Amino acid sequence: MKNIEELNYYEILKIPANSSSFEIKRAYQDALSIYNQDSLVTYSLFSNEERDNILKTVKEAYSTLIDINKKAAYDTILLDSGQIEVSMTSIQNQRKPPHAHTCNMTDSDNFDERARKKSRKKKIETLSNQVLSKDLISGDDLKKMRKAAGIELSEINALTKISASVLRSMEENRIESLPPNLYLKNFLRHYAKMLQIDPQKVIDGYLKNISLAQKK
Amino acid sequence: MTQIYPIGGGKGGVGKSFITASLGALLAKSGKKVLLIDLDLGGSNLHTLLGVNDQQGGINRFLDKTVKNLENTAVSTAIQNLFFISSSLCSMEIANLLHAHKLKIITAIQKLSFDYILLDLGTGTNFNTLDFFLTSNQGIFICTPEPTAIENSFRFIKAVYLRKLKHIVKRHSFNSAVKEAIIRPNHEAITSPDIIETVLKHDPDRENFLRSSLSEFKFKFILNQFRKNLDATIGDKIEDLCNRHFYSNFQFLGTVGYDVRIHDSVLSKKVFIHKYPYAPPAIDIKKITEKIINSRPSIPVTGKIS
Ligand SMILES: Nc1ncnc2c1ncn2[C@@H]1O[C@H](COP(=O)(O)OP(=O)(O)OP(=O)(O)O)[C@@H](O)[C@H]1O
């Protein structure tokens, strides 16, 4: 069975990126009717655990997309990776130079948004500088930076196609379940790019850390 | 190019044989040269649905070498262009088909030249049924809109899918760690995400190959014995769901209505769509036939199973 974590939130709810909140709500109801415990369509298809995970992801998708701020942040990630196009999203107005028709967005909204983004960016920068200046980088460091950036594992998975279980192994330093170094390097590079930090530093620090742990 | 469609589905009595006979008749009527093969070894009854009085048998004469070419065991039917190979006279132990015999039948079918070949399969998920279903890169499963039938269909799909995975891994150069992990005997509990994960871990270069090989397989499905009061969207929902959760391709062909006269025509050994060409289920099956004729031909399976 394919992992639903590979899909982005729009794919999970089967809606285009420029859907209205009404459409998002309706898509959410549809998804629930398909994946719920008593649905005929999925009867016996999933284990209880699989079903719970799917429902959790569906709910996550809904709560992210229905919240204007969370949706904008999420769209930015998808945009950067080329999964959606500017013209498809509701945040196009923020990216392009302001057009006449953006005036329906109040100035205070814009200021608020910008201020929030700025302070968050600062926090991420401090943390990643701190981590990248170290010689050894652990899975936990990766996870901390990812959390600070507000990126979910499922998002990295959706964009890089690295399986969720490998990502988890990377973050939990589970050396025995990591892929061979050649691939690991590649995965770390993708991971670092998603967090917008220096890939080479991440690769060197991470590999050094696990080779030290192996020697112990 | 010959299009082979195995027709299966986990549950008994859902209408596999009825649909095989009806689809075959309609394809033949639209001018295609069609062969139906009864591969429900040990439970054959397609001859009855076709009104063929089976005196000499088919598959049995091919297996005991009385007839060298499988094609020569085919008999004509009351419908022009529709041919039929029976298995009703196979010996009582035929359900436990020898592995070599199974391969012989599959290879012979793959060499036949017709427009369409439909294989009527038995119930359940034993290896014979699964391997017959994998004779082609496409297959049709029949389901009814009940929890029990849906449960068996998902079980059937998962079993076919897993068997297909194993064939792929066996046949191609995956590294030994992958082969060992997957083709371990007595280890049926392994599931497809496990396999994909195993491949990713030990042989990441081959992961995309595995995914694309799986996506070559096309499942089509029909909801039979459909009653009017049911939610008409469940077929589309199942199609969507399966495309999302399996790496293979799924297409919903349509519903076929429930009609008591089908039962009566079986009793009187008449081909239903012949007798009642304008009954709702006959119209339903006509639409499905058109869909099949218009769908893109799939690439035939190459390479033998072992
Ligand atoms: N659409 C329908 N409406 C009413 N009755 C039907 C319909 N389809 C099939 N039946 C009835 O269901 C019975 C079983 O059909 P059929 O023999 O085709 O099923 P099968 O899946 O091939 O069963 P088996 O697993 O035993 O091979 C038939 O006798 C027929 O009367």
Ligand SMILES: [Mg+2]
């Ligand atoms: Mg049958």
